[in-house]
């Protein structure tokens with residue numbers, strides 16, 4: 001816990017040292033103010049008592065004391081409000097820093113982290129206003145500091161009267177402290193345990209709200225079922241939270257009773273003091289204020305300490321997320337070699353064997369494949385045979401445990417990952433439809449050339465996007481979809497062309513198409529493949545398709561079965577060998593007849 005606190009201080013110091021310094025100074029000043037006030041009110045009451053006994057007395061001292069009290073009140077208000085403002089500012093600064101640290105972690109996480117529920121759950125836990133929650137223990141620590149200074153002042157004063165008053169004031173705080181600590185811990189672990197349920201709940205809620213799911217939910221009549229599922233999960237988590245809350249409030253009532261008992265004890269001591277020692281009225285009132293103040297403040301102190309403890313568990317979890325590293329990430333390519341300027345020997349896969357993280361079955365088994373520079377390869381095979389996995393490994397998205405992939409003579413492990421990605425142009429089946437402008441949708445293919453209008457026009461003309469742009473209200477500046485603005489909706493085929501334009505805008509030397517045309521009809525799909533073939537004539541192209549008519553256009557067809565290459569050859573060769581490909585081709589040939 002102390003390690004996490006150190007981590008937290010360093011984090012806050014890095015992003016808001018000036019603000020942190022000002023806030024801590026104000027905390028000290030605010031801590032001293034009540035003690036000064038106690039002294040001033042004691043003196044004022046004594047002076048007023050004297051004035052009652054001697055009405056002719058000069059009352060300028062009383063006026064001065066009242067003026068000082070006014071000034072202390074005003075200063076306290078100024079300090080408090082300034083501190084509130086600074087806290088607001090610091091919260092914003094930290095919110096930005098913490099959220100960007102989380103997002104930075106997410107964008108730099110290897111792709112396989114997204115297959116790990118523990119990573120998702122952790123992300124969900126730390127994602128909820130992290131800046132606010134990180135500042136919270138610090139704010140509480142400041143509050144503790146302020147209260148500590150005030151209590152110390154009160155205790156010194158009480159000690160000058162009688163030691164037993166100090167003891168009683170302090171004893172009252174211990175039970176409350178223990179209760180708060182216990183429930184602080186319980187609350188955190190409850191939230192920890194409920195995270196998977198909360199994720200399920202949030203997912204269901206997003207399905208119900210999401211524009212894309214709206215159609216299916218209506219057609220399948222899933223609305224009430226999903227609403228019930230969400231509602232049940234909500235009630236379940238709420239019941240658990242209420243259970244702890246009930247116990248906590250019961251315990252706090254008990255502790256309040258105990259505090260009241262200690263307060264009565266202090267009152268008895270005061271009565272005894274009045275009887276046994278000469279005491280002025282101002283002192284009497286000040287003792288009452290100091291005892292009550294100390295008890296009230298120690299109660300607050302225990303609540304705050306427990307809260308700090310609870311919030312520190314969050315901070316600890318937050319920093320653990322930022323430091324999270326799965327052992328498998330050691331296999332992630334960390335090379336620095338540049339990508340070969342132009343492939344001369346081609347791409348070689350040697351004994352590539354792969355299993356997804358935390359699974360035991362090999363999805364790819366001893367894959368041996370050589371792809372010549374400029375060759376057009378089609379990969380076909382049943383669902384789940386490993387086609388997408390193979391290209392993901394080729395793209396360096398998943399680390400290889402066994403075997404090697406070489407681009408000319410450079411191993412994928414030696415290549416700098418950004419070099420590899422820069423040289424690849426990929427369109428996935430589930431390509432993204434960015435709710436930004438058309439320019440962004442194409443330019444994201446190569447963000448460094450987002451403003452290169454000539455290049456954009458060129459790919460737009462060759463892919464048919466230019467025609468789409470002409471019909472949009474604001475051309476390339478039109479927002480697509482309706483998520484962010486009153487943008488324009490496009491058809492599946494139009495989105496498809498934009499995805500193609502984005503991929504070609506990248507100018508990679510290797511083109512990978514992972515069933516990007518699955519949403520299109522077979523004839524349209526053929527059109528797209530022909531277009532890609534014409535536009536990428538000299539480039540190495542690998543495409544995955546379930547449509548044999550498209551695969552037929554390739555120089556070579558690879559047939560995958562259960563993570564292995566079962567057949568390989570041209571359309572003619574594979575038809576002649578009468579194996580899996582021939583069977584698949586013939587069964588689909590009827591579609592086109």
Ligand SMILES: Nc1ncnc2c1ncn2[C@@H]1O[C@H](COP(=O)(O)OP(=O)(O)OP(=O)(O)O)[C@@H](O)[C@H]1O
Pocket residue numbers: 115356357359363381382383384385386387388389390
């Ligand atoms: N992220 C993942 N984590 C664990 N297993 C996975 C993951 N992705 C795929 N798999 C498993 O790996 C196997 C191969 O999947 P892959 O997506 O490579 O097949 P595919 O041939 O591309 O299938 P399809 O034609 O249906 O797209 C399947 O059994 C699948 O369940």
